[in-house]
Amino acid sequence: MSEPSSSSKRRGRLLRTGAALVVLLAVAGYLVVQYVTGGTGPGCKVVSADGGAASYEFTPEQAVNAATIAAVGTNRGLPERAVTIALATALQESGLRNIQHGDRDSLGLFQQRPSQGWGTPKEIMDPAYAAGMFYEHLAKVPDYQRLPLTVAAQRVQRSGFPEAYAKHEPDATLLAAALTGRAAATLTCQGRPGTARTTGPDAVRAALVRDFGRDAVEEAGAEVGGAATPTPSPSAASPSAASPGTGSGSDSGSGTGDRTVTLPVPARGGADGRDALERGWQLAHWAVANASALHIERVAYAGREWTAGVTDGQWHATDAKNGDGSAGAAGAVRITTGG
Structure with a gap:
């Protein structure tokens, strides 16, 4: 088999160089857009108040929704544990994003279903309303503060994957401590x-x-x-x-x-x-x-x-x-x- 000619090798190098340049330009363009717009990647961070290594990074969109959930809970006079449960639930159900889709007719931060009496689609897509409905149901769960988080969340959500809430408890705990004000100067955003x-x-x-x-x-x-x-x-x-x-x-x-x-x-x-x-x-x-x-x-x-x-x-x-x-x-x- 004959070896490729020098011109073929040059064309190959040019093609590879061109492809690499396109990728670099695409990445650079993406980074510029993220910087200018605030981005969809992590732009916020919450850390432990005791100086430990625990931390959680999240996006500005998630930060707004988490702050709303915490504000609605404390405005109802509910304890930090209730806020932690709500935040862990929203992390599992929607990734703390107010999404307009889900399983069957599920919507919003908590994937609440209009057909199951949670409210109209417009109401459910209002984060403050959705959080209020979650807390309303959570407050009816006997001794919810003493229950494991996944059990308390499941009593409200009736999810097909009840154990999934537990994995979000560490992040939700950090967020709740900051957003209820117990942990001072622990939440920052770019x-x-x-x-x-x-x-x-x-x-x-x-x-x-x-x-x-x-x-x-x-x-x-x-x-x-x-x-x-x-x-x-x-x-x-x-x-x-x-x-x-x-x-x-x-x-x-x-x-x-x-x-x-x-x-x-x-x-x-x-x-x-x-x-x-x-x-x-x-x-x-x-x-x-x-x-x-x-x-x-x-x-x-x-x-x-x-x-x-x-x-x-x-x-x-x-x-x-x-x-x-x-x-x-x-x-x-x-x-x-x-x-």
């Missing part, structure tokens, strides 16, 4: 704002009402730029209402004051009786989890500050002044938006 469809203080306040309820937001006495903000309109309680406002909360371009939402933390934590510091850290972690969705640039609380886009993405101690020039204090959470 905060890339490319996918933000709603921005500004009004959008932040509407999202707070959506997840925590109007009473919780009014109790906190949210302020924008140092002035108390008006109560949101009734339509602000729905996810579709989370849109930029034109009132006192909009960015007028006069500095960060007009772009900052201040949430005073009541000395006793709130009507649910939770510790004040925990309540503050829940609000602060909620803001970080929503950073990409709401174009949040900075969150400051209890002498610590998180800033979007910082390489390490960690919470850093602040001096007497927060990064936005305001006095650092444990009594308020300050959320600065990008517009």
Whole structure:
């Protein structure tokens, strides 16, 4: 058999080089898109509060949904264990994604079925509603806090794979500790704002009402730029209402004051009786989890500050002044938006 000619070898090398270049360009393009848009890959991380090695990385989309699930649970006065069970269930059922498909007519974060009385398709696709329905059923399970997680989840879900929930318990435990505020400064996100469809203080306040309820937001006495903000309109309680406002909360371009939402933390934590510091850290972690969705640039609380886009993405101690020039204090959470 004759050996290939030199021209054939050159053509072969060129083809291989060209193919490699195409692959590299495709990868580079993908990475650019992920960076600009906030991506679908891990952009958030939660770690153990005790300094252990346990951690969980997840996406901005998952972070928003997890924060909603936690907010709905604590707003109902439910314990951290209930939030852990709910998060583990959503991790198994949907990967913490609000999906519009599933087995038969299953939908949403918890794969609830309209035909089984969980609500209309539109209701089930509302994460706050879906989480509320899960908790409503979980609260009816006798001694659910003492049951193994997989048993408690199965009593609600009636899944064909009841043991599957258990594998998500470690990650759900980390998330619940952070998103209920028990574990301080343990949740971080890169905060890339490319996918933000709603921005500004009004959008932040509407999202707070959506997840925590109007009473919780009014109790906190949210302020924008140092002035108390008006109560949101009734339509602000729905996810579709989370849109930029034109009132006192909009960015007028006069500095960060007009772009900052201040949430005073009541000395006793709130009507649910939770510790004040925990309540503050829940609000602060909620803001970080929503950073990409709401174009949040900075969150400051209890002498610590998180800033979007910082390489390490960690919470850093602040001096007497927060990064936005305001006095650092444990009594308020300050959320600065990008517009």
